[in-house]
Amino acid sequence: MQDTFLTRARKERWFYAYLFISPVLIFFGLFRVYPALQTLVFSFFKVEIVARRYSWVGLKNFALLLQDDSFIRAIKNTFIYALYIVFISGFLGLVLASMFNSKMKLGAFFKAIYFIPYITSTVAAAVVWGYLYDPKFGLFNMLLRLVGLPTRGWTASSRDALMCIVIFSIWKSLGYNMVIFIAGLQNIPDMIYEAATIDGAGPVTKFFRITIPMIVPTIFFVIIYNTILSLKVFDQVFVLTAGGPAEASTVVVLQIYNQAFLNYRFGYASAEAFVLFVSVMLITVVQYWISRRMEI
Amino acid sequence: MKKILVVFVVLLIISTFAVSAEGKQEKGPVTLTFWYPAGEITATSMPFRDGSKxxxxxxxxxxxxxxxxxxxxxxxxxxxxxxxAGGKAPDIAMIDGSWMGAFVKENGLVQLPSQYAKEWLDGVSPDTKALSDWGGGKMYGYPSWGEDAYALTWNVDMFREAGLPPYQAPKYLDEFREYSKKLAIREGNDFKRVGYAIRHVGHPHGIVDKWDWLAVSAGVKYVDPPTVLVGGKSVIDIPPVRKAFQGAHDMIYVDKSTSLNFPDPRDCLLKGLAAMQISELVSIQVRQPKEAPNLKWAFSPPPAAEKGGKPAVHISAWNYSVFSPSKHKELALKAIRWFNNKDNDFKMAKKYESTPRWMANYNSEPFASDPYVKQFKSLLPYGQPYPKNLALPGIMEALGSAIQKVLHDEATVEKAFAEAQKKADAAIEATK
Amino acid sequence: MKVQVLKRTGEISATSIAYLLLFAFGVLMVLPFYWMIVASLQIPENLVSFPPKWWPQPPTTEHYMDAMAKAPFLLYYRNSLIVAIISVGCSVIFGLFAGYAFAIYRFPLQNLFFILILSTLMVPIQVTSVSLYILMARLGWIDTFPGILAPNFASAFAVFFMRQTIKGMPGDLIDAARIDGAGEVRIVTTIVAPLVKSVIATVTLILFIDSWNDFLWPVIIINSKYLRTITVGIAFFKDPYHISFGPLMAATSIATIPMIVIYLLLQRFVIKGIATTGLKF
Structure with missing residues (x-):
């Protein structure tokens, strides 16, 4: 059997192809794919990590999940959080972005300002906000007192805690959403707006009749991106409230963290992580499906 | 692209220089690693914080x-x-007594040699002995000097101003509530000062520490009997307990003599933002001279849940323990034995004006006639440490979140404590 | 004539509303940073005084001294830099080669591998941290640099973008180089890399920001104070039992201001990069 020139060349290419992708495959295989599969397996076990004991418990972890008020609360909170972030941060981002569209002076300056929170570390920013929220010495309560309004408990109150995290996250993500929308808006030809102006359409009509329909793909992206990011929220909760008070601001990832690293229930935490994985996957599938149908 | 590269290189150079200036860790022949809790969580970590070596x-x-x-x-x-789990544990650590069950369960702590345990248990005071003994003379660590006894501490001048007897503490919850009402100073919708500062944020664990006085006085039994390592029964959801915490809840929402906006009780007492608080006595004892030199304060057992009832003083300690992955177990054990010997006990307790552990020290000067130590001893008859049970972390988690929910008006006492009972039972079940 | 004037005033007022809104939100965006800096320079009495003092009078550096004495921030900076440079460097280089392979070659199981790599985007570290931790424990990598770096040696995001970009390149250049006898590795480093350098820069930047701000995994894997990155250092600088806001704000200033300055120098590039990658993604 003699190799033809073609197959030899092809085999050489194959060699290089595998060589070039192997670092990524090896690292991902070891540190991403393997732990992901392991999580799935562990969710059916009771894992005692120090003693290295693994005992099969079947679906017990999942059954316990259904009765775990803390976890149910965490799911509820995460869901509420995601709704707020998607709708408020997304919508505000769109409104602010549409103001940029007409080539305005200082546009670059504003953009730069709005983007600062996004590039700052969530942890450091949350520490600063923790100070702003402090019921006794924080700026927010001082401002309320200045204008004669009743002060609030902010992060120290179970009624305000989740909203404190939402407000922080809106502040943090607004710049990103705005920049994405600005990029989307730039793809709308000016001609359409000009035509509408001639037809006598006001800014609000233009916004709802032209802007929104023209950037549906961008809106869709922002919704998906913010939803997935919201499901994974952790840093700001950890720093601002640690999920409290009274679990008022606990979220799914914090539950995973607490169950695994505070209560040593690694199997149970894996089951929770599995639920998170399924949620993220569902959203991704929906995204894929819709973007196929809409041909975005 | 170039800009970024320049920035990178500059940063790298700066940081390399900075680090060489930091100085590297010196390595002796053998290095033992010792961990202690950072910050003000406990006054007994002072020696590691104040520059003394x-x-x-x-x-x-x-x-x-x-x-x-x-x-x-x-x-x-x-x-x-x-x-x-990673085999990288410190050789020695100073750990919260209520965590120990969890580590023992994972075979993480080295049991003290019986000779060490015996000399300790024979020489220390009864309350220290109760904190040390894991049953049958077994020990997993030395409780620190300055044991944490949770007492009611108050600002004497504020009592006087409010027309209350300055050195007489309220004896039971209802009286305590009356005091708190008289001591609070409101300012519009806010407080200038609360009657009683309550701890209600943070991990449920810490909440239980701070509310143990009310819970135990009202009849909570974390595990009954308190001496079994595995199993037992938890008593949480009973009428007196629900009533007591309804009272605590009402201080915020009915009496309006305290607020959730003062979440750090010790700090509030020291800063004059609260007239009363209940927490580890040793913290106030050690912090007050430095942070609030003009504060006049007194302490007594916390109020009982009911008139005529028995108050509860929560007793706990940080412990010096050796972790099983240590490569120098002998040396580490020797180190903690040395650290907690009679001489060092005397030195530390004297330096920080706190309580020693060895009987010999208790009975010698300056401790024998020290007013603080004397009064401290008067708390001990009401003292009760947490039971040494493997399910304790789970039970505390359950009770702590119930208390937190009640204080935040997130759930009724009925609902919160029923749920806590269920979770505590499940925690005990899980360790069997 | 009249109609036109009306329209123009309408437009002017719309623009001024836009400016007003943008300005108001702009103030909200920077207020926390402003307050952080002011508080870090404020004497302790002014930190608790009411009404709030909007300007440090007199300014003091005592909180910075305090913060620097309490925690080795320069060491934290170095650790963050080491982690960022190694993880970003590896991710970009591996991403470039893998992206090239997926864009140019046809080989068995190509699609399967590509989907596998992309699918890791769906499994965030939040999901795998527990198992990954157990794996690190087995490898003895807990509390080590390799442990911090492990999940970030490669980036699916980098692979994806490199592939997309290289696919859009004219193939003639590569064919010409091959005819000249250039090896595949040389083609990637000397022909492809310069052509896609703006994408490399964008990916580098985004990965750098991510790495610099990473928290969950470092906080799990780091125990010793010598390894703390800046985010972990800041989170643990806070003492929940005795909060003194002056040193805390000084510490956060130390942690954030250098990054903000660097960002402001590169801001056009950063924003453009994130806008384009975001949209294609």
Whole structure:
């Protein structure tokens, strides 16, 4: 059997192809794919990590999940959080972005300002906000007192805690959403707006009749991106409230963290992580499906 | 692209220089790692924070080095577990007594040699003995000096101003509520000062520590009997307990004599933002001279849940323990034995004006006639440490979140405590 | 004539509303940073005084001294830099080669591998941290640099973008180089890399920001104070039992201001990069 020139060349290419992708495959295989599969397996076990004991418990972890008020609360909170972030941060981002569209002076300056929170570390920013929220010495309560309004408990109150995290996250993500929308808006030809102006359409009509329909793909992206990011929220909760008070601001990832690293229930935490994985996957599938149908 | 590269290189150079200036960790012949909780969580970590080098003598005598590392309290338990699992645990750590069950369960702590345990248990005071003994003379660590007894502490001048007898504490919850009402100073919708500052944020664990006085006085039994390592029964959801915490709830929402906006009780007392608070006595004892030199304060057992009832003083301690992955177990055990010997006990307790553990020290000067130590001893008859049960962390988690929910008006006492009972039972079941 | 004037005033007022809104939100965006800096320079009495003092009078550096004495921030900076440079460097280089392979070659199981790599985007570290931790424990990588770096040696995001970009390149250049006898590795480093350098820069930047701000995994895997990155250092600088806001704000200033300055120098590039990658993604 003699190799033809073609197959030899092809085999050489194959060699290089595998060589070039192997670092990524090896690292991902070891540190991403393997732990992901392991999580799935562990969710059916009771894992005692120090003693290295693994005992099969079947679906017990999942059954316990259904009765775990803390976890149910965490799911509820995460869901509420995601709704707020998607709708408020997304919508505000769109409104602010549409103001940029007409080539305005200082546009670059504003953009730069709005983007600062996004590039700052969530942890450091949350520490600063923790100070702003402090019921006794924080700026927010001082401002309320200045204008004669009743002060609030902010992060120290179970009624305000989740909203404190939402407000922080809106502040943090607004710049990103705005920049994405600005990029989307730039793809709308000016001609359409000009035509509408001639037809006598006001800014609000233009916004709802032209802007929104023209950037549906961008809106869709922002919704998906913010939803997935919201499901994974952790840093700001950890720093601002640690999920409290009274679990008022606990979220799914914090539950995973607490169950695994505070209560040593690694199997149970894996089951929770599995639920998170399924949620993220569902959203991704929906995204894929819709973007196929809409041909975005 | 070029800009970024320049920035990168500059940063790298700066940081390399900075680090060489920081100085590297010196390595002695043998290095033991020692972890302690960072910050103000406990006054008994003072020697590691105030610049005195408490291990120096031992290091010199044994030709070793002890690397002292401060670990954030909120994640310390997690760090210890993860370090254990990774075989990278410290040789020695100062750990919260209520965590020990969890580590013992994972075979993470080295049991003290019986000779060490015996000399300790024979020599220390009865309350220290109760904190040390894991049954049958077994020990997993030395409880620290300055044991945490949770007492009611108050600002004497504020009592006087409010027309209350300045050195007489309220005896039971209802009286306590009356005091708190008289002591609070409102300012519009806000407080200038609360009657009683309550701890209600943070991990449920810490909440239980701070409310143990009310819970135990009202009849909570974390595990009954308190001496079994595995199994037993938890008593939480009973009418007196629900009534007591309804009272605590009403202080915020009915009496309006306190507020959730004052979440750090000790700090509030020291800063004059609260007239009363209940927490570890030793913290006030050690912090007050430095932070509030003009504060006049007094202490007594916390109020009982009911008139005529028995008050409860929560007793706990931080412990010096050796972790099983240590490569120098002998030396580490020797180190903690040395650290807690009679002489060092005397030195530390004297320096920080706190309570010693060895009977010999208790009965010698300056402790024998020290007014603080004397009064401290008067708390001890009401004292009760947590039971040494493997399910304790789970039970505390359950009770703590119930208390937190009630204080935040997130759930009725009925609902919160029923749920806590269920969770505590499940925690006990899970350790069997 | 009249109609036109009306329209113009309408437009002017719309623009001024836009400016007003943008300005108001702009103030909200920077207020926390402003307050952080002011508080870090404020004498302790002014930190608790009411009404709030909007300007440090007199300014003091005592909180910075305090913060620097309490925690080795320069060491934290170095650790963050080491982690960022190694993880970003590896991710970009591996991403470039893998992206090239997926864009140019046809080989068995190509699609499967590509989907596998992309699918890791769906499994965030939040999901795998527990198992990954157990794996690190087995490898003895807990509390080590390799442990911090492990999940970030490669980036699916980098692979994806490199592939997309290289696919859009004219193939003639590569064919010409091959005819000249250039090896595949040389083609990637000397022909492809310069052509896609703006994408490399964008990916580098985004990965750098991510790495610099990473928290969950470092906080799990790091125990000793010598390894703390800047985010972990800041989170643990806070003492929940005795909060003194002056040193805390000084510490956060130390942690954030250098990054903000660097960002402001590169801001056009950063924003453009994130806008384009975001949209294609």
């Amino acid at each position: 408490p291990w120096a003598e031992f290091e010199a005598a044994n030709n070793c080095k002890i690397d002292v590392v401060a670990i954030d309290y909120e994640t310390m338990k997690q760090k210890l577990l993860t370090a254990l």
